[in-house]
Amino acid sequence: MKDHTIRPELREWILATARSGYGPGDLLRLMRDAGYGGEQSKQILARVLNMPTAAFAAAVKQSAQTCRTRHPAAPQQVVDGHTVRVSLATEAPVIRLLEGLLTPEECDALIGEAQPRLQRSLTVDVDGQHQTDQRRTSLGMFFTIGETPLVQRIEQRISRLLDIPVTHGEGLQILHYLPGQEYEPHFDWFDPTQPGFGAVTARGGQRIASVVMYLNTPEEGGGTGFPAIGLTVTAMRGSAVYFAYDSGDQASLHAGLPVLKGEKWIATKWLRERPYQT
Numbered sequence: 001m002k003d004h005t006i007r008p009e010l011r012e013w014i015l016a017t018a019r020s021g022y023g024p025g026d027l028l029r030l031m032r033d034a035g036y037g038g039e040q041s042k043q044i045l046a047r048v049l050n051m052p053t054a055a056f057a058a059a060v061k062q063s064a065q066t067c068r069t070r071h072p073a074a075p076q077q078v079v080d081g082h083t084v085r086v087s088l089a090t091e092a093p094v095i096r097l098l099e100g101l102l103t104p105e106e107c108d109a110l111i112g113e114a115q116p117r118l119q120r121s122l123t124v125d126v127d128g129q130h131q132t133d134q135r136r137t138s139l140g141m142f143f144t145i146g147e148t149p150l151v152q153r154i155e156q157r158i159s160r161l162l163d164i165p166v167t168h169g170e171g172l173q174i175l176h177y178l179p180g181q182e183y184e185p186h187f188d189w190f191d192p193t194q195p196g197f198g199a200v201t202a203r204g205g206q207r208i209a210s211v212v213m214y215l216n217t218p219e220e221g222g223g224t225g226f227p228a229i230g231l232t233v234t235a236m237r238g239s240a241v242y243f244a245y246d247s248g249d250q251a252s253l254h255a256g257l258p259v260l261k262g263e264k265w266i267a268t269k270w271l272r273e274r275p276y277q278t
């Protein structure tokens with residue numbers, strides 16, 4: 001298609017709409033709603049946005065798979081007959097306290113399945129490499145998606161509760177902390193200014209939300225702290241803290257506070273904006 005066949009008003013409208021935050025998929029839908037054919041719309045949009053048509057089509061496909069989690073609403077949500085109470089909510093950052101996300105039996109069984117496979121926890125450095133880290137002294141392990149019937153059931157429950165496909169989840173991570181062990185304040189999203197950003201987001205894109213599930217109640221300490229708002233969530237068996245963020249949300253800073261007495265077991269589910277499981 002020749003450039004001169006695109007009317008200047010249309011070109012202006014496309015550019016203005018794209019600048020105001022509409023993605024390739026939205027633009028395509030709007031053009032079709034306005035009566036343009038699918039192929040014709042793709043070609044016009046690719047031309048105005050200065051992209052090869054194939055790259056534009058790939059961007060549409062990607063943006064169609066991009067999603068956000070739904071923040072569970074108070075007072076409770078019933079998922080597959082299982083009641084989850086939403087007992088605290090903040091909006092900046094977005095946090096929901098989820099009581100009864102797991103049953104005591106599920107907590108114990110999950111610990112039992114993870115225990116034989118624990119290893120020193122790793123963190124992801126700025127180059128996307130995994131490494132041991134002084135800031136994170138717990139032992140941990142990862143399940144693969146749907147690895148056991150129990151893991152599958154928990155993943156299904158989270159998926160329904162947050163309205164996001166299971167495929168957007170990273171494998172469930174189990175962590176075990178002993179007295180003195182902690183996870184110092186950090187963000188779960190990947191920093192776009194770091195050199196490893198491309199590598200860690202190549203599959204699944206950015207992280208958009210976390211669910212930290214408490215598998216036991218530590219005798220003392222071991223809550224999850226949100227220092228930007230001065231909030232400490234108590235670690236209590238079966239409950240969970242859900243928090244959602246966009247990259248750069250400084251208020252989502254959080255920490256696994258030191259266990260003072262007893263031990264702490266958690267299961268963490270990190271969610272990505274696009275499918276992570278292929």
Ligand SMILES: O=C(O)CCC(=O)C(=O)O
Pocket residue numbers: 183188210212222223224225254255256257266268
């Ligand atoms: O241990 C906690 O309470 C927080 C864990 C955490 O922040 C994480 O696994 O990303």
Ligand SMILES: [Fe+2]
Pocket residue numbers: 186187188210254
């Ligand atoms: Fe975290």
